[in-house]
Amino acid sequence: MKKHLVFVGGGHAHLTALLNLKNYVDLGHRVTLISSSDYHYYSGMGPGMLSGIYRPQEIRFHISKLAEDRGASFLKDSVERINPLQRTLSLKSGNTVEYDVVSFNTGSEVPSDTLHMTGENIFTVKPIINLLKARQYILKAVRQREMRIIVIGGGPAGVEIAGNVWRLLQDNKGKAEILFISGAKLLKNLPEKVGSLVRSSFHERDIRIIEGSHTKRMEKNLVVLDDGSEIPFDVAFIATGVRPASLFKDSGLATGEEGGLLVNSCLQSVDHPEIFGGGDCISLEGHPLA
Ligand SMILES: Cc1cc2nc3c(=O)[nH]c(=O)nc-3n(C[C@H](O)[C@H](O)[C@H](O)COP(=O)(O)OP(=O)(O)OC[C@H]3O[C@@H](n4cnc5c(N)ncnc54)[C@H](O)[C@@H]3O)c2cc1C
Structure with missing residues (x-):
């Protein structure tokens, strides 16, 4: 039976998989990429964009186009909760997406509790x-x-x-x-x-x-x-350091100390083998962060 494969986040860790999406589409599987933006900005060149060494269009990947050109669907949205027993994702828009297999590459963020301060400056x-x-x-x-x-x-x-x-x-x-x-x-x-x-x-x-x-x-x-x-x-x-968002913990999945999705050496959630993760949002079982 054909499956629905969902990628959440189109960051550094997913880019190679996104380039090869056609492999899944050609086998008849349905593929969806969910990300809050059409673009992903490459962090290594981000400070250079701040100074003007690089223009924004030189440091970003057009991930919605990348997905759609390869036959996948793109949803401009953000995952707020994972419901592993139902195999669904609750999105910020209020919509729900069902999956057979899901892979997370949601990166990391500067924790909002760090300095309790926001402002336009x-x-x-x-x-x-x-x-x-x-x-x-x-x-x-x-x-x-x-x-x-x-x-x-x-x-x-x-x-x-x-x-x-x-x-x-x-x-x-x-x-x-x-x-x-x-x-x-x-x-x-x-x-x-x-x-x-x-x-x-x-x-x-x-x-x-x-x-x-x-x-x-x-x-x-x-x-x-x-x-x-x-x-x-x-x-x-x-720039006080980053950690994974609380998405995995809030969804009741096993996490590492910092809240990253706890995965095995195949990058599968230790609780739910149909949930994968990569990049800053995971904790690798048996390999605590240095
Ligand atoms: C200023 C700066 C400079 C850096 N320079 C370097 C460097 O030179 N070399 C280096 O190795 N590392 C560098 N890093 C660290 C590097 O940014 C991270 O290690 C890297 O981005 C992690 O990649 P990732 O694929 O895990 O996540 P990311 O590349 O951050 O991608 C995460 C993606 O997921 C999306 N997303 C997040 N939450 C959700 C959600 N709930 N639903 C849907 N989508 C979501 C985001 O919009 C984003 O596109 C730098 C970091 C900073 C802050």
Whole structure:
């Protein structure tokens, strides 16, 4: 009997499978891709889009076209709940999709509980489209005044963001103070030399660094650090780490410590073999994240 194969999310982990969708369609199976956007933005080039090194159309995949050109259906929607016993997916639109086999590639997000703050001047580094919105916001605001831009988070994503904000301002003759706030030691998981190179590169560019201070609280235009100091800002980037969305946990599926779908070495849910997952949204059984 022919099956309905559903792909949820058209990110990095699904791209090769999406390129080969025709293999399933040619066998007579029905294939559907569900994603909240027609496009997927490649994260490795996202910071370069922020500065303007790349144009948005140079770093994105047209995933709806990719699916439809290969005979699959595309649903612009988002999965809010998995009902494994009924083999259905509940979508944000209120619709329900039945599946025989489903594969998740829903990636990761900056947890919303991190700093309890949203606003038009505050940008989490995921989804990557936020970096385009940040670029547009900064370009508009910097014409009117000198700005204070902060980047919170001491990992590679934060470093790339700070460097590319600097480039954006340079290329557009904008004036801003850039402050990089690293809760722990800058790039603590990488060799010491990498951190030293970043420190001297930031120093040359007048990007100030605060290391070892956690952000305790955030208001619309102010962050408060755990030592009590208050730092005003016009634009903030939040790069404090990512984890899978709560979709799997909320749906009652077995998950790893961080909430990723718990899968075996064939990338199948340990509870339901017809549910697969790949990329940032999974936890591999027996392989805790480093
Ligand atoms: C600024 C930045 C730079 C980075 N640079 C690099 C780098 O240079 N090299 C590197 O290896 N890694 C880099 N990373 C990490 C990298 O982004 C992730 O590891 C990678 O994106 C994970 O790919 P994925 O396929 O799991 O998910 P993603 O590529 O994030 O794809 C997930 C997709 O699922 C969709 N989706 C999510 N939820 C739902 C839902 N409920 N329903 C339907 N669709 C949904 C999303 O819209 C998205 O299209 C970077 C991260 C950031 C933030």
